[in-house]
Amino acid sequence: MRYVEKAKKIAKKKGIAFTHISTELGKSRGYLSEMLANGRDLPEHMLADVASLLGVAVDDLRGDSENEKKPTAQGDGRRERLSKLSYEDLLLLQEDVISELRKRGQK
Structure with a gap:
């Protein structure tokens, strides 16, 4: 899952408008939505700012959760x-x- 997809999921769960995150980043209101629609992703250097606006750790956007860190024995x-x-x-x-x-x- 792309960073922008994880950010969208977190924003929705927390009731934060994606347009608000975009404008707080100094971008157009549709900046993040355009990324989603066009298959692009957040650049690494923006992750800390997006995470902060969402009230989560950068690892939450990167997907460094316990489940994703541990490979299955089969994998x-x-x-x-x-x-x-x-x-x-x-x-x-x-x-x-x-x-x-x-x-x-x-x-």
Whole structure:
């Protein structure tokens, strides 16, 4: 999840208007909403200001929660193992995963 998406979620939960956060940052009222709509994200240097306006820690925007910090036992090293596969092997794996997902979707 992007920082701006987390900020939106927190703002909504706390009843803080996203337009208010935008203007307090010295930006246009639609600045953050445009980021959401256009697939952009908050730059790192703005996280502290946004977090402060939302009354949360920067880690809350970064997603450094206990649940996200702890990898699952099954997920340990998965990305590293995938990075060692050839392009062709990744394509084959992708086909297998898609096939399995289709099977499970039909049950």
